[in-house]
Amino acid sequence: xxxxxxxxxxxxxxxxxxxxxxxxxxxxxxxxxxxxxxxxxxxxxxxxxxxxxxxxxxxxxxxxxxxxxxxxxxxxxxxxxxxxxxxxxxxxxxxxxxxxxxxxxxxxxxxxxxxxxxxxxxxxxxxxxxxxxxxxxxxxxxxxxxxxxxxxxxxxxxxxxxxxxxxxxxxxxxxxxxxxxxxxxxxxxxxxxxxxxxxxxxxxxxxxxxxxxxxxxxxxxxxxxxxxxxxxxxxxxxxxxxxxxxxxxxxxxxxxxxxxxxxxxxxxxxxxxxxxxxxxxxxxxxxxxxxxxxxxxxxxxxxxxxxxxxxxxxxxxxxxxxxxxxxxxxxxxxxx
Amino acid sequence: xxxxxxxxxxxxxxxxxxxxxxxxxxxxxxxxxxxxxxxxxxxxxxxxxxxxxxxxxxxxxxxxxxxxxxxxxxxxxxxxxxxxxxxxxxxxxxxxxxxxxxxxxxxxxxxxxxxxxxxxxxxxxxxxxxxxxxxxxxxxxxxxxxxxxxxxxxxxxxxxxxxxxxxxxxxxxxxxxxxxxxxxxxxxxxxxxxxxxxxxxxxxxxxxxxxxxxxxxxxxxxxxxxxxxxxxxxxxxxxxxxxxxxxxxxxxxxxxxxxxxxxxxxxxxxxxxxxxxxxxxxxxxxxxxxxxxxxxxxxxxxxxxxxxxxxxxxxxxxxxxxxxxxxxxxxxxxxx
Numbered sequence: 001x002x003x004x005x006x007x008x009x010x011x012x013x014x015x016x017x018x019x020x021x022x023x024x025x026x027x028x029x030x031x032x033x034x035x036x037x038x039x040x041x042x043x044x045x046x047x048x049x050x051x052x053x054x055x056x057x058x059x060x061x062x063x064x065x066x067x068x069x070x071x072x073x074x075x076x077x078x079x080x081x082x083x084x085x086x087x088x089x090x091x092x093x094x095x096x097x098x099x100x101x102x103x104x105x106x107x108x109x110x111x112x113x114x115x116x117x118x119x120x121x122x123x124x125x126x127x128x129x130x131x132x133x134x135x136x137x138x139x140x141x142x143x144x145x146x147x148x149x150x151x152x153x154x155x156x157x158x159x160x161x162x163x164x165x166x167x168x169x170x171x172x173x174x175x176x177x178x179x180x181x182x183x184x185x186x187x188x189x190x191x192x193x194x195x196x197x198x199x200x201x202x203x204x205x206x207x208x209x210x211x212x213x214x215x216x217x218x219x220x221x222x223x224x225x226x227x228x229x230x231x232x233x234x235x236x237x238x239x240x241x242x243x244x245x246x247x248x249x250x251x252x253x254x255x256x257x258x259x260x261x262x263x264x265x266x267x268x269x270x271x272x273x274x275x276x277x278x279x280x281x282x283x284x285x286x287x288x289x290x291x292x293x294x295x296x297x298x299x300x301x302x303x304x305x306x307x308x309x310x311x312x313x314x315x316x317x318x319x320x321x322x323x324x325x326x327x328x329x330x331x332x333x334x335x336x
Numbered sequence: 337x338x339x340x341x342x343x344x345x346x347x348x349x350x351x352x353x354x355x356x357x358x359x360x361x362x363x364x365x366x367x368x369x370x371x372x373x374x375x376x377x378x379x380x381x382x383x384x385x386x387x388x389x390x391x392x393x394x395x396x397x398x399x400x401x402x403x404x405x406x407x408x409x410x411x412x413x414x415x416x417x418x419x420x421x422x423x424x425x426x427x428x429x430x431x432x433x434x435x436x437x438x439x440x441x442x443x444x445x446x447x448x449x450x451x452x453x454x455x456x457x458x459x460x461x462x463x464x465x466x467x468x469x470x471x472x473x474x475x476x477x478x479x480x481x482x483x484x485x486x487x488x489x490x491x492x493x494x495x496x497x498x499x500x501x502x503x504x505x506x507x508x509x510x511x512x513x514x515x516x517x518x519x520x521x522x523x524x525x526x527x528x529x530x531x532x533x534x535x536x537x538x539x540x541x542x543x544x545x546x547x548x549x550x551x552x553x554x555x556x557x558x559x560x561x562x563x564x565x566x567x568x569x570x571x572x573x574x575x576x577x578x579x580x581x582x583x584x585x586x587x588x589x590x591x592x593x594x595x596x597x598x599x600x601x602x603x604x605x606x607x608x609x610x611x612x613x614x615x616x617x618x619x620x621x622x623x624x625x626x627x628x629x630x631x632x633x634x635x636x637x638x639x640x641x642x643x644x645x646x647x648x649x650x651x652x653x654x655x656x657x658x659x660x661x662x663x664x665x666x667x668x669x670x671x672x
Contacts, residue, residue, distance in 0.1 A: 141538040142547055142567050192530050192661075194551055194559035196481055206583060208484060208561045210532050210549045218532045218549050220563055222484060228587045239567035241538045327530065327659060 002295070003028040005060035005084075007053065007075050008067030009041035012089055016064045017045035019288040022279070031056040032067075057082040062295070065089060068159045069166055073098040080109040087114045087291050091175045091315065092308040094167055096335045099312050103305040114291045114301045115308030119176040120183060121283040121290065124247045128236055131245055132184055138242025140185050140217050145177040146235035146248075148224030151203050168197045169205040170318050174223030178209075178318075179303070179311040181221065184238065185213045187310070192327040193318045196226065209318050249275070339629050342395045343369040344405045344415050346380050347495060348429050350456065350618065351406035355384045357622035364626055370395040372407075396422040401629050404456075405429060408501040409508070413438040420451045427454045427625045431512045431649065432642030434503025436668055439646055443639040454625055454635035455642035457516040459578050461620025462593040465517060468580065472521055477584025480522070483560035484583070485514045489576035491566040497544045505544035507533055507652050510564035512645035513578060516637070518554065519644060526648045526664050528553040533656035538567055550652050564652075573599070574610040593617075 002025045006013045009032035020027050029047030032038040038049035050056035053075070057063070063079040065072055065088040072093050079086045086106065092115045093099040106113040119125050132140060152160035159165045166172050170193070182188060188211050195207030204226040211219040227233070235248040255274045279285060294301050317333040341364055343351055351369075358366045368387035371377030381388035389395035392415060396403070402425030405415045412433050419426055426446065432455050433439040446453040459465055471477070487510040495501040502508055519525060534547030548564035568576050578593040596614030601607075624636055647666055655662040 139540070141534065142549075142563075142565055144563065192532070192551055194482070194553070194561075199481075201479075201481065201585070204481070204585070206481060208482060208551060208559065210530070210551050210561065212532050216534065216537060218534050218537070218547050220549050220561060224583070226481065226583055226588075231588070239538060239565070239569075241540055242569065244567065244569050244572060325661065327661075 001026050002062050002292070003060040004062045004064065005050070005056040006030050006041075006064040006066055007056065008032060008065065008071070008089075009034070009037040010066065013064070013066035014041055014045060015284050016066055016087070016288060017041065017047075019282070019285045020064075021045065022285060023289060023292055025062070025292065028060045029056070053078055057084060060084065062087070069094045069171070073102055076102045076113065077105050080105045080111045080113075083109060083111060085112040085114075085295055087116055087288070088308075089116050090118075090179070090308065091167065091171050091312050092305070093312060094165070094171070096309070096313060096316060099309045103309060106305065112295060112301070113305045114294070115303050115305060116287055117176065117179040117303045117308065117311065118283050118287050119180045120302055121286040123277065123281050123283070124252070125180055125236065128238065128245055128247060129184060132238055132240070136243050137238060137240030137245060140215070140238060140240050142217065142237075142239040143181050143185055143219045144221075144235070144237040145181065145219075146222045146224075146233055147173050147177055148222060148227050148234075149173075149232040150227055150229040151205065151225045163197065167315065167319065169195070169223040169225045170197065170207050170209070170315050170322070173225065174207060174209060174221055174318070175311050175315045177221045177223070178314045179307060181211070181219050182310060182314065183307070185215065185217050185219065187214045188212070188219075188314050188330050189214045190327050190329050191314060191318045191321050193321040195322055197319070197322050207318070207322065211314070337363065337630065339364050339626050340367045340399070340401045341365070341626075342367050342389075342398065342400045342403045342423075344392050344395065344403050344419065345407035345411065346371050346376055347408045347411075348406040349492075350429055351404070352380070353618045354404050354406065354427075354456075354622055355380070357616070357619045359384060360619065361623065361626055363630065367398050367400060368395050392418055401425060402427065402625065404625075408495045409434050409503050410438075410501050413442055416442040416453070417445050420445045420449045423451065425452050425454070425625070425629050427456055427621075428639075428642070429456045430516075430642065431503070431508060431646045432639060433646065434508070436643065436647060436650065436666065439639070439643040440668075443643065446639060452628060452635050453639040454628065455516075455637050455639060456621055457513060457637050457641070457645075458617040458621040459513050459517060459593060460520060460637065461615075461617045461624065462578070463615050464591050464596075465578075465580070465593050468582070468589055468591045469521055471589055472582065476586065477582060477589060478586040480556065480558045480582060480584045482558055482583045483518060484581045485518075485560060486563040486577055486579045487511075487514050488563065488568050489566050490568045490570060490572060491539050491542070491546055497542055499544055502544075504649065504653060505535075505542070506546050506564050506566045507531070507548035507550075508649050510566070511548065511550065511562065511649035511652060512642070514562050514564075514580070515645045515648045516641055517580070518560070519641065522554065522556050522558075524555045525644060526552050526651075527555050528661050528663050529648055529651040529655050530661040531652035531655045533653065534565075538565070545653075548652060550648070552648070571607065573608045574612070
C-alpha cells in the first residue's frame with residue numbers, strides 16, 4: 001500500500017487528504033512550513049505532522065504538492081530526487097523556467113508528475129469534452145468560459161493576493177480554463193487580454209482574455225476575483241459548425257435553500273445553492289483516484305507535465321498582453 | 337393627426353416586424369411599401385393591407401410623414417439620398433451604412449433638407465436594458481470596471497452573407513447594437529478595439545466572417561468584450577441573444593435582454609423553442625419614431641449614433657487585418 005505525504009496543509013492540502021482517505025492508501029501525514037498548520041491538518045485528517053520535508057520524503061512513495069505556487073519547483077525537485085511520484089497543484093509553477101526544470105527533473109529521475117488541472121475532472125466539463133469529441137457539435141469554432149468568485153480573503157490566503165507569488169487571477173483561476181480550452185481545441189497561437197491586474201484597482205482582479213487557436217478557432221475566457229461574495233460562477237459554451245453546447249452553474253442548481261432573515265447573518269435571505277453529486281463523481285476524488293490508478297497501471301495521465309507547462313505558457317503570455325496592451329504570440333513568447 | 341408612413345424595401349426581415357408594429361398604432365397609416373422584388377412587395381402589401389409601389393420614388397410622392405428603410409445595407413445611402421428631399425423623417429435599419437463615408441453622406445443630406453434621421457437600435461427599448469441603464473445612472477455599482485457582452489445569432493444567410501450588399505458578416509451585423517447601448521449608457525465612445533475575426537469558422541464555405549470577438553476600451557476607462565458571432569445553430573430554440581454583464585466596484589449587474597421566454601417543446605414541430613413574452617422592443621422603437629414625428633422633437637437615436645457604432649465594427653475588421661489594437665476615432669479617408 002502506498003504511503004502518501006502532503007506538503008502544504010492549507011485548504012487544498014486538506015481537500016487532497018479527504019479524497020486520499022477514500023482510496024486504498026495510507027495517509028502518512030503532512031509537512032508545512034507552519035508546524036501549527038500541519039498539526040491542525042493531522043487533527044482533522046490523520047497521519048502525522050512531519051518536522052521537515054526530508055522526514056516526510058523518507059516515509060512516503062507519493063507526494064502531494066499543495067503549497068503556494070512559488071514553492072512548487074523546489075518541492076517537486078526534492079521529491080523527484082528522492083524518487084517519489086508527485087501530484088502537483090496548478091499552476092505547476094510561477095515561471096516557465098521553473099516548470100521546465102520540474103518536467104526535466106522528473107523525466108531524469110524517472111518519476112511521474114501529474115499536474116492537478118481538476119477542471120478536466122468536473123463531470124460537466126468531462127461530459128462536454130465527450131460531446132465535443134463525439135462530433136455532435138461539428139468542427140469546433142468558438143469556446144467561451146467563465147470562472148469567477150470574490151477576491152480571496154486577505155487573512156487566510158494572503159499569498160493569493162500577492163501577484164508576484166500567485167500570478168493573480170490569470171494564473172490562479174483562468175489557468176483552469178486555459179488548460180481546458182487547450183484540451184478541447186488544441187494549441188493556442190495568440191492571446192489578447194484586458195483586465196484589472198495592473199490597474200489602480202485594489203481588492204479586485206478581473207480579466208477578459210481572447211485567444212486564437214492554431215486551428216483558427218476563437219476563445220473568450222473570463223476570470224474574476226471581483227464578484228460579490230457568494231457568487232461563484234462557472235460557465236462553458238462551445239460552438240461548432242453543427243451545434244452548440246452550454247452549461248452554466250447559475251442554471252444547474254438542483255437544490256436551493258433560502259432562509260428568512262431572522263438573524264443578521266451574511267447568508268440570511270440569500271439563497272444558498274447546491275449541486276449535490278455522488279461522492280465518486282466529486283472532481284477532486286476523480287482526479288486523485290485517476291492519479292493513483294495511473295500510478296498502478298502505468299497509463300498516461302489525462303494531464304501530462306507538458307500540458308501543465310503549456311497552460312502556464314499561455315497564462316504568462318496573457319499576463320504579458322495585459323502588461324503591454326498588445327496581442328502576444330504564444331509560440332514565440334519568452335518570459336523576461 | 338394621422339401619421340403617414342411608408343416602408344422602403346423588405347429586404348431586411350425586421351421590416352415585417354416594423355410593419356406589424358405600425359398596424360398596432362391607431363394614429364398611424366401605413367400608406368404603402370416599395371420593394372425591388374415586385375412579387376415579395378405585392379404579397380407583403382396584401383399581408384399588411386396596404387399598397388405596393390413599384391418604385392421608391394413613387395411611394396415617396398405620397399406626401400409621407402416618414403419612411404422606414406429596410407433595404408440591404410449598401411442601399412441605405414441611395415435610398416436616404418432619394419428620401420431626404422421628399423420626406424421629413426427617416427428611420428433607417430442598422431447598420432446605418434457599410435462605410436463611414438456613406439454614413440456621413442446620409443447624415444449630411446438629411447441635415448441639408450431638415451430631415452430627421454433615426455437609426456433602428458430597438459434594444460434601447462428593452463425594459464430589462466432600460467432598467468440596467470437606470471441602475472447605472474443611479475451609480476449603484478460604483479466605479480465601473482468592465483462590461484462583458486454578447487450579441488449572438490443564427491447565421492441569417494441571404495444578402496447578409498454577401499459582402500457587396502451587407503458590407504461584412506457577423507461583425508457588421510452584430511457589433512452595432514451593443515456598442516450603441518454602451519455609448520448610450522455612459523455617454524461615451526470606444527477608444528480602442530482589438531478583434532479576432534473568424535471567416536467560415538462555423539459555416540464551412542460561407543465566405544464571410546461568422547465569428548467576431550471584440551475586445552475594447554471605452555473613454556470612461558472601462559474595458560470590455562463583445563462576442564458578435566453567428567454561433568447559434570439553426571436548431572437553437574431562439575434567434576440569439578443580447579447579454580450584458582457590468583462589473584463595478586460594488587458588484588455585478590447581468591442583463592439577458594431576451595430571456596423572458598416560454599419554453600415550448602412540440603412533437604408536431606419536432607423542436608424545442610423559446611417563445612418570447614417580454615415587451616416587444618420593435619414596438620418601442622416604432623412608437624418612438626411615430627412620437628418624434630407627432631411631436632416634432634429631435635430623434636432619440638441619431639445618424640451620428642449610427643455612424644459611431646458602425647465605426648467600431650469597421651475598426652474590428654481593421655484590427656483583425658492588422659493583428660493589433662486599433663485606436664478610435666478612425667482616420668477618415670476620402671471616399672473610404
